[in-house]
Amino acid sequence: MAPVSGGEATRRLLPFALMVFLGYLTVGLPLAVLPVEVHDVLGFGPVTVGWVMAVQSITTLLTRQFGGMVTDTRGPRPAVLAGTLLCAAASLVYGASVWARCPPAPALALLIAGRAVLGLGESLLITGVLAWAIGTVGPRYAGRAMVWVGIAMFGAIGIGGPLGTALMRMGGFGQVALAASILPLLACAQAAGMPPVAPHHGRRLAFFRVVGLIWPYGVSLALSTVGFGTMFAFLGLDYAARGWPGAPFGLTAFGIAYIAARLVFGGLPDRLGGRRVAVATIPLQTAGLVVLWLAPSPWIALAGCAIVGAGYSLTFPALGVEAARHVPPQNRGAAMGAYVAFVDIGLGLTGPLAGAVAGRFGYPAAFLFAAGASAWALISVLRLPAAQMVGHPET
Template structure:
């Protein structure tokens, strides 16, 4: 396939998605430390607070998909940006002095819920918008670029959030979580809309029934990412390593490199084949993290995990889109991404329980086991 305008999504959509998703990366290393060190709660509460945002997204993906299918991806993105900014504002309130630990935690959890609803609409809208801008023949490439935007935001946002926290406190990080989705929404407001495909629209439960197998593979892949986002900062602190903010940078570097170089593979050679090898590589990266003797080895494990995770979403997403009529692509993407939300929502608390009983390193053994289970599932699908 030659490189042309139609091979790439609209740059403004990718830029908006990057700016909005900074609100995912910014609080990642800060929220666990704030809950554990400042508020005094344990690992299980940390996992619950991290995971509840993803539970909020999973129950609203159907709504987000319908908005994208009926009104277009830009409308969904704009609504999501406002809700996401509200979540950041609640984060900021939770850090104000004078609140009890319980009150701060409750406000923070409310912020995670609002942010989850905003993320659901924003990401679903941008992904559907991106696919509409290139057409289904380049859906895999489109999803590769939206994934680059998301994980570049994680790679930049996590160390930036940690730097703000170290220099100015949690409030500075949370203020940035208000501003970044507003900036993403402003970019989306000025970008060109694309009409969604016409035709019959299936109920969301029927769309879900068509793509659940591919979604299950994505869900198992997400367990490794959940372990990185929720517990890397605590794992590094326990081992006396001082660069926890670089974990998502290492992950994002591997992730982005593979998508830039090999993002065309799902469209060319088929999604199942690409997903199978990707999940195997992810499992290797998780084992490297589990057994890491040094900080450098742990960062290398995060890098390899990123290499493996890079193409799971577009590879299985291409196969999922083949199962639904064109007018249901927004709902299909909403349903498909919901499985990743389920992974984050369940893996966060599960990893917290595992960390409490077996130590933080065991979280990555759990991630490796899930990735291997996903590879077995994809092998059967193929």
């Protein structure tokens, strides 16, 4: 593939960002209201809330290998098409918990089933889009591809939080589920009209061999993911317990800061190397979580959410560009699936562990727990050999 300029690479990546944004609104719309539905409407406790939120990540983790295999053998576009359709189906399962007027236990079972279907859909969607985008612009701009995919993901989360809350107020959780089932179909239609990228031929490494090549970067990513996972799962309940208004805007503040940091500093991982970037961003995220732990008012907590967003923003591409360059092109889908699986590990552990901390010590303590995980992530990054954390070669 002929090299492209930075501006041309960005132009080619924008349709992928829109595709992810539409598909990921299935995650963003219910994010602020699902814990409330489980806790306040169905009457379950914070540990159950944590497990419900974790099911998606656990399922995504278990299906990353499948998503990478589909992407590498069938091509990224079939993976994305299947992923968007599954995301739409997951939201219909959510809606069934309301539309069928189920008692609390069956309704909870349907919500858990919907989270599981969404986990598989997200696995196929994000793995496919990442491989498709990198295949379109070339490995030289792998970091930029991850930046734009992340902007779309967290833009959907930032907008989806207040939008889902507004829909819940207008028509209940069923209205949220209906909206979340339609938007991925628009992403599916867009993907169907975009030119595909053919799978790479050649000998493919076994999936767990790929995991072995990238695991040092993935462990640091998993630990840093605990912070925003805790914030997403328990911010709304923390606000409600304190009698504070405006919890959905915490997700918006996170999303705005996340996107702003990527737009301004998104080229740094490709230019400076991941270790130098992550050593700066992970402490910032840790500071934001400490602010959330100590926040005396909703406005201070809102600032903490923004600091977490700015800090977490570049950690994913900073470590991801290095993970991607450690595997051959024919294993790019598996590498992206394995790398993103560490996000799932972080989120999967977050729900039950942070839920247990919140249940015993109160919701603010969950943010202190997450700050400790972020500090551990920084130690892990500092222990990575600097020689491995260099920028991509010009390819």
